[in-house]
Amino acid sequence: MGLTDENSSQVKINFRHALARVDFRFKRKDGQSVVFTADEIELVNVYNTGDFKFPRTSTTDNNIELSVGKWTVKGVKGSMTLNSAVSDFIGETPVQLMSANNQFVIPQDITMASDTHTDGMYLRVHGTIFDEASKLQTWPLTGSAADIYVPINTKDGKFKPGYRYVFTVSIGQPDNEGWIQFDQNVTVDEYGEYQETAENK
8 A cells, every 4th residue: 555656557456355255065974875855054143244444554465364354243143045945965975055156254253053052153954864765754753854953163263264164064864853963074275366367467
């Protein structure tokens, strides 16, 4: 800010991602022959509103913590619908069940939900589990569908700007109908850099 260059008429601007990207993928649990039908998936207890302050010094620093600006969350936590269409999956290869391939959230601290801490962040999946061979419904025990709750967290307990978080949730036949501990792997990938060329200037 406030810099000028008399030798060039161009102004160089470096754009960085201000949001975090989330990607939820589902697979059946290894060793189980189940078919899962989901008709609604949402991320619960996530901040959807905040104030963003642009960086006041530089956007070119390699340390993205210093050069992407700062978010301040505001309001109350809400929910974010990820998929509202009926989707079946039976394989052991993760499948992305999201209405939009790119889903973004405001960077924020995460408090993981549990059976005694339901105001923490979790994934709510409304669906039904069937036995693959017999096609008989095995969960829920009564009714056509029910909610499955998957606690959400990251390694450092944060959604950070400019990062993509990939969650893989393995769904199998549960032993009960309360909060269920699933196999859950989280990977974090930095966004790739955009290389400017003469053709795309």
